[in-house]
Amino acid sequence: MAKNVNVWIDGHHLEVPEDLTIIEAADKHGIYVPRLCYHPDLPPTANCGVCVVELSGSPVPKRACCTPVAEGMKVTTNSKNLRAYRKTLIEMILSNHEVVCPSCTANNKCELQTLANNLGVDPDALPNILVKKETDYSSPSVIRDPNKCIACGRCITVCNDVQTVYALTNSDRGIGAEVTTAFGMGMAQSPCVNCGQCTVYCPTGALRERNELDDVWDAILDPEKHVIVQEAPSIRVSLGEEFGMPLGSVTAKKMYAALRKIGFDSVMDTNFTADLTIMEEGTECVAKLKAGEKRPLITSCSPGWIKFMETYYPDLADCVSTAKSPMSMFGVLSKTYYAQEHGIDPEKIVSVAIMPCTAKKFEARRPELSDSGFQDTDYVLTTREFLRMIKEAGIDFANIAEEEPDEGMSFYSGAGTIFGATGGVMEAAIRSAYTLVTGEELENVEILGVRGLEGVKEASVNVPGFGDLKVAVAHGLGNARKVMDRVREGLKTNGESPWHFIEIMACPGGCVGGGGQPYGNDIASRARRGLALYEEDRSLPVRKSHQNPEVQKIYERFLGAPNSPLAQKLLHTYYFRRSISNGQVVEEVTHKHH
Amino acid sequence: MYKEICAKYAPTKDNLIYILHDIQDSHPQHYLSAEAVTTISDYLKVPENHIYGVITFYSMYSTSPRGKNIIRLCESPPCYIKGSDNILRKLKTILGVEVGQTTKDEKFTLELCACLGVCGNAPVMMINDDVYGDLSEEKVEEIIDKIRGRN
Numbered sequence: 001m002a003k004n005v006n007v008w009i010d011g012h013h014l015e016v017p018e019d020l021t022i023i024e025a026a027d028k029h030g031i032y033v034p035r036l037c038y039h040p041d042l043p044p045t046a047n048c049g050v051c052v053v054e055l056s057g058s059p060v061p062k063r064a065c066c067t068p069v070a071e072g073m074k075v076t077t078n079s080k081n082l083r084a085y086r087k088t089l090i091e092m093i094l095s096n097h098e099v100v101c102p103s104c105t106a107n108n109k110c111e112l113q114t115l116a117n118n119l120g121v122d123p124d125a126l127p128n129i130l131v132k133k134e135t136d137y138s139s140p141s142v143i144r145d146p147n148k149c150i151a152c153g154r155c156i157t158v159c160n161d162v163q164t165v166y167a168l169t170n171s172d173r174g175i176g177a178e179v180t181t182a183f184g185m186g187m188a189q190s191p192c193v194n195c196g197q198c199t200v201y202c203p204t205g206a207l208r209e210r211n212e213l214d215d216v217w218d219a220i221l222d223p224e225k226h227v228i229v230q231e232a233p234s235i236r237v238s239l240g241e242e243f244g245m246p247l248g249s250v251t252a253k254k255m256y257a258a259l260r261k262i263g264f265d266s267v268m269d270t271n272f273t274a275d276l277t278i279m280e281e282g283t284e285c286v287a288k289l290k291a292g293e294k295r296p297l298i299t300s301c302s303p304g305w306i307k308f309m310e311t312y313y314p315d316l317a318d319c320v321s322t323a324k325s326p327m328s329m330f331g332v333l334s335k336t337y338y339a340q341e342h343g344i345d346p347e348k349i350v351s352v353a354i355m356p357c358t359a360k361k362f363e364a365r366r367p368e369l370s371d372s373g374f375q376d377t378d379y380v381l382t383t384r385e386f387l388r389m390i391k392e393a394g395i396d397f398a399n400i401a402e403e404e405p406d407e408g409m410s411f412y413s414g415a416g417t418i419f420g421a422t423g424g425v426m427e428a429a430i431r432s433a434y435t436l437v438t439g440e441e442l443e444n445v446e447i448l449g450v451r452g453l454e455g456v457k458e459a460s461v462n463v464p465g466f467g468d469l470k471v472a473v474a475h476g477l478g479n480a481r482k483v484m485d486r487v488r489e490g491l492k493t494n495g496e497s498p499w500h501f502i503e504i505m506a507c508p509g510g511c512v513g514g515g516g517q518p519y520g521n522d523i524a525s526r527a528r529r530g531l532a533l534y535e536e537d538r539s540l541p542v543r544k545s546h547q548n549p550e551v552q553k554i555y556e557r558f559l560g561a562p563n564s565p566l567a568q569k570l571l572h573t574y575y576f577r578r579s580i581s582n583g584q585v586v587e588e589v590t591h592k593h594h
Numbered sequence: 595m596y597k598e599i600c601a602k603y604a605p606t607k608d609n610l611i612y613i614l615h616d617i618q619d620s621h622p623q624h625y626l627s628a629e630a631v632t633t634i635s636d637y638l639k640v641p642e643n644h645i646y647g648v649i650t651f652y653s654m655y656s657t658s659p660r661g662k663n664i665i666r667l668c669e670s671p672p673c674y675i676k677g678s679d680n681i682l683r684k685l686k687t688i689l690g691v692e693v694g695q696t697t698k699d700e701k702f703t704l705e706l707c708a709c710l711g712v713c714g715n716a717p718v719m720m721i722n723d724d725v726y727g728d729l730s731e732e733k734v735e736e737i738i739d740k741i742r743g744r745n
Binding site: 160166167168169170171172173181182183185190191580581 | 628631632635641642643644645646647650651657
């Protein structure tokens with residue numbers, strides 16, 4: 001424990017731990033210091049200078065984000081000089097910025113815009129000297145527009161230090177300094193895994209998802225097309241606050257109603273295929289456990305994680321579940337099972353997924369995910385795009401009457417819904433794997449050891465007839481790296497993994513913290529959304545995937561049994577090794593079972 | 595070739611700068627290619643994007659092919675006061691290139707640099723490892739002709 005020191009901020013006496021910075025101490029006590037590059041989730045980069053404050057005894061102002069508090073320190077956060085400094089800084093940033101606010105995706109969410117407005121900055125105070133650079137449209141997931149970049153460095157911090165993906169970097173210096181990829185090759189020719197955390201932390205519209213709204217509207221407005229939509233678990237807890245509802249409101253039934261009003265022909269739910277994933281992955285896991293396999297089974301739902309694994313750990317690809325993600329299972333079933341059940345020509349089906357994720361856009365375009373005979377998932381919209389869609393359609397989301405989804409692929413258990421939070425897939429899998437191994441039902445379904453926001457969580461569950469099932473959960477790719485290094489090391493030294501079963505999610509917090517989630521997606525709101533999913537789980541009549549009646553029905557009527565030949569064909573996939581330099585496929589490393 | 599150069603140094607991060615210099619100096623076109631960066635990254639276990647950041651931060655490194663002789667004219671204030679802008683104009687005229695470009699015969703690349711530490715002889719330029727001071731337009735022409743003749 002750090003010892004406390006006495007500081008005075010604007011005359012308020014605070015007693016705070018000595019390891020805090022001034023801005024942290026001020027935030028903790030509700031004193032706002034204007035800031036731009038600083039973000040509470042990330043280490044300070046001290047790039048912008050907006051958070052300058054005056055200190056007694058210091059001849060020059062200091063940056064509050066990177067100056068530690070000290071005993072007796074007297075801080076002034078507002079003065080004539082500080083206001084002038086801050087205004088000048090913002091004027092200089094705006095003079096080298098493409099100021100196109102009305103059409104910018106970050107409009108009304110942009111931290112630069114808000115600050116300029118709050119400080120009363122005149123955007124024309126200085127002449128605009130921006131030399132326009134080319135926007136990077138190479139990636140299917142993330143668009144990078146250098147003309148809106150203010151070089152705050154948050155994206156670089158999150159890409160390198162949090163996610164350890166090493167795609168984005170600073171290049172050059174002075175006026176020529178910019179955020180780019182190695183050799184300016186573009187996101188698609190870099191090790192970028194499309195996680196989109198850079199888009200979440202970008203304070204402006206310089207990093208954003210690839211927008212597919214027009215394509216989806218075109219499909220909806222085409223009478224020839226039958227447009228089916230699925231929504232990921234985390235979506236239902238991420239919509240409300242945009243419409244004035246409390247953060248973390250569970251809005252599944254309002255979401256269905258809004259989608260139907262927008263014009264989707266069939267509104268079902270990814271949570272159904274989350275339950276189906278548990279059946280396929282759980283069966284795979286149990287087979288491995290029974291065979292005494294020394295290599296672990298690792299989850300495969302997160303497309304950012306999958307590309308990361310293919311890039312940095314292809315030697316462990318055989319440990320990753322062959323089960324497709326819930327989204328891709330839904331996609332392939334929408335053009336096979338659903339088409340067959342409803343007598344619809346799969347060629348006319350357009351399968352749309354609403355995801356908290358930018359990497360899902362990449363996943364949908366993987367050429368191997370076409371076992372229906374078509375591209376299994378046609379379009380992926382992020383939560384942010386979906387929110388724009390709701391607004392474009394003029395829907396009063398907070399007050400829309402709740403509706404049920406369409407039947408067939410929409411019923412879900414509590415296990416399916418907690419997929420959206422870190423540890424949720426593991427907990428859901430344990431609830432069913434227990435039954436698969438013992439033939440009995442797990443009484444206490446809440447596995448608290450895998451919940452929460454600790455970076456790497458470990459737990460052990462006693463399964464009669466098997467023994468202690470050792471599991472680990474990692475969220476955020478930096479944490480995934482720690483777990484994978486230990487697996488690699490364990491296999492190398494004594495031929496054994498430290499865990500039997502591992503859940504990995506690319507984004508901190510799991511899907512509730514996904515790269516496609518609404519702006520302002522900080523750790524605190526990720527935690528709140530995760531809790532909302534656990535609350536929904538507790539409220540549902542069915543809490544185990546294998547008890548989902550629609551899941552039981554699809555096995556009876558269509559798939560046969562988990563891991564059956566048809567299930568293998570439609571619901572399982574294989575992986576590649578990718579180049580660390582450019583993310584491109586080098587070779588296939590696992591193969592599809594037939 | 596890149597691997598052999600790397601192997602002369604211990605695989606520790608602090609050797610990055612030395613390896614970059616060595617590889618660039620050994621290349622006939624005096625630059626660091628993407629392929630070289632991949633090799634260094636693999637050897638030092640430093641991500642390629644970090645190496646790219648280092649290369650572009652320092653003006654001595656180049657990521658594009660350069661001529662046989664690299665001219666670095668000082669653009670710092672003392673040289674400017676003593677007329678480095680006239681020298682620059684002269685260099686551009688006789689070489690037929692802009693700053694950052696390489697002559698068609700690939701003999702010269704023209705660059706600007708910060709203070710070379712010999713302000714007493716301003717204006718100053720370096721060609722490869724040699725420093726030329728007290729420059730005048732006539733002197734510059736002589737120097738370039740001499741090097742052209744030598745090559």
